[in-house]
Amino acid sequence: MARTVAVIGGGISGLAAAWELSRSEPRCDVTLLEGSDRVGGKLRLEDVGGVRIDVGAESVLARRPEALALFDELGLTDRVTHPSAAGASIVSRGRRWPMPRGTVMGVPSDPESVRGLLSDDEVDRLAHEVLDGVEADDVSVGDLVDRRLGSAVTDRLVEPLLAGVYAGHAREISAEQAVPVLAAAARNGRRLRDVARAAAEAADSGPAAGQPVFASLVGGLGSLPEILERRLTASGVTVRTRTVVRELRRDGDGWVVSSGPTTDVLHERFDAVVLATPAAPASRLLREVAPGASRALAGIEYASMAIVTLALAGPPPELLDGSGFLVPPTEPLTIKASTFSTVKWPWLAAAHPQRTFLRASVGRHREESTLQRPDDELVEVALHDLRTVLGAELPDPAAAHVQRWGGGLPQYAVGHRTRLAPTRELPPGLALCGAAYDGVGIPACIASGRAAARAVVTR
Template sequence: MPAQTPERPGTLRGPGCTDPEVRSPEHGTAGREWKSGGMATTVAVLGGGISGLAAAWELCRSDSGCEVTLLEGTDRVGGKLRLAEVGGVRIDVGAESVLARRPEALTLFDELGLADRVTHPGPAGASIVSRGKRWPMPRGTLMGVPSDPESVRGLLTSDEVDRLAREVLGEVVEGDVSVGDLVDRRLGNAVTDRLVEPLLAGVYAGHAREISAEQAVPVLAAAARDGRPLLDVARTAAAAAANGSAAGRPVFASLVGGLGTLPEELERRLAESGVDLRTSTVVRELGRDGDGWVVSTGPTTDVTQERFDAVVVATPAAPASRLLRTVAPAAASALAGIEYASMAIVTLALDGPPPAVLDGSGFLVPPTEPLTIKASTFSSVKWPWLAAAHPERTFLRASVGRHREESSLQRSDAELVEVALADLRRVLGELPQPSAAHVQRWGGGLPQYAVGHRARLAPTRDLPPGLALGGAAYDGVGIPACIASGRAAARAVLTP
């Protein structure tokens, strides 16, 4: 049952209170700060994942002097950023890194005073499993599209490399297409199956032949529209990475102690800034009240309704759709069509330093391989801070689950651990028996950007004043993209 909160101005409670009269703005002003002759703007942020936390942070840093309330339905904030104890050590069991070549996450770290805790992966490289063998991750690829066909010889057969090198331009592409269909036509199915698929699966837990090129890899989509070779686009991107402003800079970053410490720090700082953070508070309904908004929370037998001047909805697409049914029906309909992929992270602890078989940062698995896991990260090898903090232990993890492949997750936690361990041994060879294991399930964790995603979501960009949306469903599933989305939504509701 949601935590009970003190009565507050503008709040009505009561058994069966499903449609009570809501107090008008002139009521219940005690305790609010008056600015320039009026009440402070009240803003509700619905959802306490990283997008909602970023929205709340943006709001409390603004010059508007607004009062912020953040409502989260589960018992914790952070969404897919989470720490759990494995073998006596708190470790990431959700997202573990951010893209360092986008500024949003690193900017947030700086604002929170966490710059001295920023850390990057070690030098060990990753690999891709192909025909039962691990091959070094090719350098200079653009979401799996090679800049040099020779760099993937071995991972692909000689015939497949020859087909790749003879790119077939064909007709100019009009409109959106899937990443896989585009690469199939231009470079051959093997490039999609063994290079593009594992990389996209690592981002979306989806399928390359269903994911929007326009949304997932816009530079490839633009090349298709312009009739330019994909290989040329990959070469240009590789040259920019090697010689441009980002040359020599790490691609990924995290925090010492784990990326899961970020929401913990945000929660602490938001509370210090006066944000009213409420977990275990399920939002049931969103309605209009003149120029404001009414947010209904709590069980059906004891509904709480509160009035706010503005609302940021930072929940996944399905709950957002339900909340928008009456106030923005076109946006609600668009969001209802977004599918999500479920997955699980299996984290294993081994006694002692990393065994010799953990000779890189991890590996990716194409769906063409007869394995259940789709990737593995050798955490203690990838993150030097973790190895230094816990030299007596080695941590690694495996991910299970792709879009519409929920059957792989219909196992007990113990069974998932055994499946993951069997697959790891199949790829790596001998591996010690773990001393501890943890399974973190992410049901409906990753939105799928189907072909036409951007156009389909056009109604979500045309909302009533004082209402904005943020989260992974819109313009990117990575942590920096979610931070940007949340902060943009916060700015939008403060714009007259």
């Protein structure tokens, strides 16, 4: 008799879990349940000016293997694409500076590479790193960098990069979880700049030398969940959207999953369950069956954000002279970053030569008030900030789209890994996966989903 498995949550983690089960366990009967109207989570294509374009995550880290391996398994190798050579920049004191090379989450290997972006006094402070003893416990990234290299490095280099990943604040995010190589250096009494230098040398001459750092798919990364859904359905996986799971309870050596509207709840029994939802709904579902894990997940905070995508008529204007820019929170701007999508992605420029797409991101952790504006106001705010940075010559958009991601990114607070220890001690036949645990990037989520799938069939 086939083993039945429910995957609750249809983001990339849940999709990866279902894919792993369908490939490695052909005798599994897999059902994926997603509460919204589509699978994919933060991977999404929407129509902007007549073109379907990414309005969520747009790339994967190519130096981790999980996403590229999945592309290969899906037969998408010929669609894999990489960014152009156009460089990014950081806004500092009202102007753009080239993104320094050879950094680890903003920590530079060479102080001279950031002169100008930092003042002479700030560069001098950076050059004289303070080794203030060995860190025994987890600390925030910002506190570590403040003490070692000075607050300017945190404010103007680390903050904008961490905001791009977590939409959070450097002085609150766990070094152990977000930048483990820096946390290890602190524990071992090593200089942070030595770690950055070693990473730069490895990038230039190591096994990954010359290989692109990021990758995407021609047609947009948001096409991945659509492809996965088709392949899963073809392989016999049942995918049900608009299906809210309301309760999870133990039933002998199996599980009962209750879903649907309160007036017509459906109770289904499964041999195993992969829970691939964000922390809050996972906490609610685990309240009775794994109370320790439930309490741990209830404490995870999330950041909300929005992506404003603009479509300009014609090819890219000259003022779009790079792939985009990052904005430290020290700058008097609302947006935290902008990507010049048409410049960054050659496939997009080739497919739509008479359109130029760019986007701006808005929102950091606990700054939800920024997002409490109508879409048209967010578009105006983004345009104002873009013109402040790039120049008043930036033309009005021919079309615009606002994608809101409420509670989109988990915050890895100091002590995150230790705090989540109860989530690794679950009843047999139950596993968790997703961005709340061991990485928010697409490859990390794919790895998390596949590991959860293996766990429920081997325990």
